[in-house]
Amino acid sequence: MTSTLHIDNTVHDFDDWKAAFDQYGQFRADNGVRACRVGRVDGTPHRVLVDLDFDDRAAAEAFRTALATVLATPRSRAMVISHQAWLVDLVDERISAR
Known part of the structure; x- marks a missing residue:
């Protein structure tokens, strides 16, 4: 069953945030991310939603732990207001037929 880590x-x-996020592509791949989606909330350009898909819950939980080390860096702390x-x-x- 697919598990998703939904990040707000x-x-x-x-x-600036997106440029930094893009630099972590290999980190995500090495830590089990199978797909990711990035979106911005309409009318709130500083709010970013990220969905990271994993093969299972254990992989998603392990990534959340690894992500905490990234968020603790001075660069991340300077960029992210809330997480x-x-x-x-x-x-x-369900996927709609076209």
Whole structure:
């Protein structure tokens, strides 16, 4: 079953944050991320939503722990105003036919 780590960040500057996020692509791959989606909340450009998909809950939990070390760096602390993360287990998925 796929598990998703849903992250809700508020950042000082989206472009700076996104450049830093992009530099961690190999870190995500090495730590089991199978897919990721980044979105911004309409009307709130400093709020960023990230969904990271994993093969299972254990991998998502391990990544959340590894992510804490990244968030503790001075660079991350300077960029991120607030951070919340939840583990979400996929229970249903439907893809519309076109």
